[in-house]
Amino acid sequence: MNKQDVLSDSPAAAERSEAVKQRVIFCDFDGTITENDNIIAIIKHFNPAGWEEIATDTIEQRMSIQEGVGKLFRLLPASMKEDVIRYSISNAVIRGGFRELLAYCQEEEIEFFVTSGGIDFFVYPLLEPFGIPQDHIYCNSADFSGDNIEILWPHTCDEHCPNGSCGMCKTAVIRQFSAERYERILIGDSVTDFEGAKLADQVYSRSHLTVKCRELGLPHHEFSTFHDVVDDLKERQQARKEGN
Ligand SMILES: [Mg+2]
Numbered sequence: 001m002n003k004q005d006v007l008s009d010s011p012a013a014a015e016r017s018e019a020v021k022q023r024v025i026f027c028d029f030d031g032t033i034t035e036n037d038n039i040i041a042i043i044k045h046f047n048p049a050g051w052e053e054i055a056t057d058t059i060e061q062r063m064s065i066q067e068g069v070g071k072l073f074r075l076l077p078a079s080m081k082e083d084v085i086r087y088s089i090s091n092a093v094i095r096g097g098f099r100e101l102l103a104y105c106q107e108e109e110i111e112f113f114v115t116s117g118g119i120d121f122f123v124y125p126l127l128e129p130f131g132i133p134q135d136h137i138y139c140n141s142a143d144f145s146g147d148n149i150e151i152l153w154p155h156t157c158d159e160h161c162p163n164g165s166c167g168m169c170k171t172a173v174i175r176q177f178s179a180e181r182y183e184r185i186l187i188g189d190s191v192t193d194f195e196g197a198k199l200a201d202q203v204y205s206r207s208h209l210t211v212k213c214r215e216l217g218l219p220h221h222e223f224s225t226f227h228d229v230v231d232d233l234k235e236r237q238q239a240r241k242e243g244n
């Protein structure tokens with residue numbers, strides 16, 4: 001073992017590197033930034049024949065997210081584009097405290113990424129008022145040029161992803177930020193956030209993600225609004241400064 005290794009293995013060195021770790025947040029969109037799941041809301045509203053079975057198979061993990069979401073949107077004719085977009089945007093409600101969380105991130109120079117399994121035509125317009133740079137928003141996109149709505153997947157799984165068919169792969173995004181340099185923080189609500197939660201240093205969870213974390217003994221902090229998240233981030237930062 002050379003000198004460098006000895007140094008970096010010492011508890012003091014570990015603490016020092018901990019202290020300079022840059023915080024980065026990966027935040028889910030549907031059911032996290034918005035109060036409800038937009039994809040299910042859209043499909044329920046337009047109610048094309050056969051959607052329920054696909055939705056159930058997807059939710060119960062008999063069908064991958066990528067396959068399920070692709071199939072659900074293929075049930076809708078592309079000619080419904082304007083109606084689908086209008087409905088999805090008007091229906092969504094942003095969860096309380098989101099603006100405050102972004103303000104806190106800006107003050108503290110925490111990088112904030114949206115890692116969403118949602119679709120560009122509702123994710124971008126709904127986030128528009130918040131000034132998040134486009135390259136900090138990961139989501140899927142939609143092609144309306146054929147007969148039916150076709151979902152496109154610009155951010156598929158890398159070779160390390162245990163799922164392999166996420167559609168928008170949250171773990172592939174998280175892995176771009178090394179655990180040595182970054183304190184990786186995940187905010188999410190569903191089973192689709194779980195693999196990412198395993199990689200994260202800190203997890204803020206609600207709903208199904210909380211249940212899953214509990215089942216598998218993964219540390220998590222339950223939240224209901226982003227005010228809860230900001231309060232906890234502040235507390236942790238304070239503790240870190242005091243060297244606890
Ligand atoms: Mg979600």
Ligand SMILES: [Zn+2]
Nearest residue numbers: 157161166169
């Ligand atoms: Zn994946």
